Amino acid sequence: MSSFLQSLLDPKKSWLASLHMKALTTRLRKYGLRYDDLYDPYYDLDIKEALNRLPREIVDARNQRLKRAMDLSMKHEYLPEDLQVFLFFFFFS
Structure with missing residues (x-):
């Protein structure tokens, strides 16, 4: 990919991507x-190599999030608001 296109799609460099x-x-x-x-x-x-190098607990947590998301999507439901806020602050703090 060209460096211009790559910089355009990078959220750290482009306000639109951000x-x-x-x-x-x-x-x-x-x-x-x-x-x-x-x-x-x-x-x-x-990405495969990066996931192989991560601790097992982090990979398992990622897989659980993906399973929960698929389950919620199939049920046409969303995660309750209190859990959304909790998970957001847990992961990004």
Whole structure:
């Protein structure tokens, strides 16, 4: 990918990418997910290697968040507001 396009899509460098990341994070929080949970280890080998290097507890917590999100999505429900706020402050503090 060209460096211009890469800098355009990087949330740390582009205010538009940052705005998109913030909006997406707000929607993901309704399911109890984090922005980093969207990375697919089968698509990118670097992500797969990073997940292999993480402690087992962190990978298990990620898998549980993904399972809970799929369950909530199938039920057409959202995570309760109090848990959304708790999880947000737990992960980002």
